Amino acid sequence: MNVIIFGASGYIGQGVLLQSLDHPAVDRVLSVGRRALPLEHHKLQQLVHDDFEDFEPVAGELAGFDACFWCLGVSSAGMKEADYARVTVDYTMAAAKVLRARCPALCFCFVSGSGTDETGRSRMMWSRVKGRAENALDELGFPHVFHFRPAMIKSTRGENRFGFFTRVLIAMLYPLMRPLGGGTTNTEIGDAMLAAAAGLCSDKRLTSKHINQLAAKQRAALAQGT
DSSP states (O other), X not given: OEEEEEOTTSHHHHHHHHHXXXXXXXXXXXXXXXXXXXXXXXXXEEEEOSOTTOOGGGGGGGOSOSEXXXXXXOOOTTOOHHHHHIIIIIHHHXXXXXXXXXXXXXXXXXXXXXXXXXXXXOSSHHHHHHHHHHHHHHTTTOSEEEEEEOSEEEOOSSOOOOOHHHHHHHHHHHHHHGGGTOEEEHHHHHHHHHHHHTTOOOOXXXXXXXXXXXXXXXXXXXXXXX
């Protein structure tokens, strides 16, 4: 399996990247970002690209992939809707359209969020915009598109860039959220994406609970050597 990852430098993307590199069925991983990652691995290739609204100049390097794990995103706090939509919708679609042309059988896994509203009626700006991104991806014609809607995410691999108070808050709330189906980890998101790309997923939209279940299925399959 050849995998392409956008947003591998973020806390979600780091977990997804490392799980992908460890997976025995993954032959090649391409990380696309504005800066090179401080990581070397025999499976890892890196594409540094500045303009995330135009991937046509590097379209030839985006061919031959089986799965795309879209982990790129920003917090909507303090952002205007147009600016947030530019990152969340425009960047995603610019890459997805090129990938659709170059990799017609691609499985596209998109990190959305708990509370995303695909109907466009939510009063929360970020929820509407994430919903627009989900709908736009669905309409592109990929054979498989999965929308990951995690709630609270704990970082278990990679560099933890959260501030002190955020780390304390997660440490306090995560043990409470997890049993209620509201908590997952960046590595479980990675495992679940790999499972989805391998055809082990039947849910189009995955909550934290579904992500954890799918990650467990993926790990069980690896343990059995399947």
